[in-house]
Amino acid sequence: MAMITADPQDVPKVDSFSFTPEYMAKVNEVIANYPPGRQASAVIGVLDLAQRQQGWLPRAAMDEVARILQMAPIRVYEIATFYTMFHLKPKGRYLLQVCTTTPCWLRGSEAVMKACQEAADGTTFSVQEVECLGACVNAPVVQINDDFYEDLDAASTRRVLDAFRRGETPKPGPQVDRQTSAPEGGPTTLKGE
Numbered sequence: 001m002a003m004i005t006a007d008p009q010d011v012p013k014v015d016s017f018s019f020t021p022e023y024m025a026k027v028n029e030v031i032a033n034y035p036p037g038r039q040a041s042a043v044i045g046v047l048d049l050a051q052r053q054q055g056w057l058p059r060a061a062m063d064e065v066a067r068i069l070q071m072a073p074i075r076v077y078e079i080a081t082f083y084t085m086f087h088l089k090p091k092g093r094y095l096l097q098v099c100t101t102t103p104c105w106l107r108g109s110e111a112v113m114k115a116c117q118e119a120a121d122g123t124t125f126s127v128q129e130v131e132c133l134g135a136c137v138n139a140p141v142v143q144i145n146d147d148f149y150e151d152l153d154a155a156s157t158r159r160v161l162d163a164f165r166r167g168e169t170p171k172p173g174p175q176v177d178r179q180t181s182a183p184e185g186g187p188t189t190l191k192g193e
């Protein structure tokens with residue numbers, strides 16, 4: 001299982017990092033959300049942009065964020081190492097965050113996790129076990145990069161992952177026949193005039 005850790009042995013050396021012009025424009029937009037002199041408040045948003053550009057957060061990227069926001073580097077490291085959304089070593093192109101908290105577990109997250117672990121190669125897919133993703137009504141749930149895939153079982157998980165492998169983007173949301181959290185197969189109440 002490809003876990004996301006900060007074990008120094010797993011971290012390739014990245015000597016320098018700078019934002020591309022496109023990402024720098026987004027960085028400036030995030031900073032502009034805060035009053036002058038309060039640019040440090042943008043640190044999470046700017047770290048997120050660095051991670052989206054690089055795929056993970058090498059120390060050089062954190063140092064560049066500190067420089068742009070005029071923060072002591074240690075303050076940026078503290079934030080990047082605290083939040084699990086930041087990855088301090090390379091991960092696969094698709095991060096499979098599998099919820100195994102009670103509602104998802106009761107609905108079969110073990111089989112979903114197994115299907116994800118079988119697919120995890122550290123390059124295309126990485127797996128991370130997470131606590132409740134806040135979508136229990138559609139359990140079991142896996143967050144894949146920015147989207148939720150819901151109402152999964154082993155077969156539908158494999159179907160979704162196969163589609164990503166082929167370069168497609170499968171439709172997020174329920175993987176059974178229901179709209180959002182409505183009953184499977186369509187409405188069952190309030191159907192009259």
Ligand code: FES
Binds near residue numbers: 099104131135137141
């Ligand atoms: S328990 Fe899995 S989304 Fe809440």
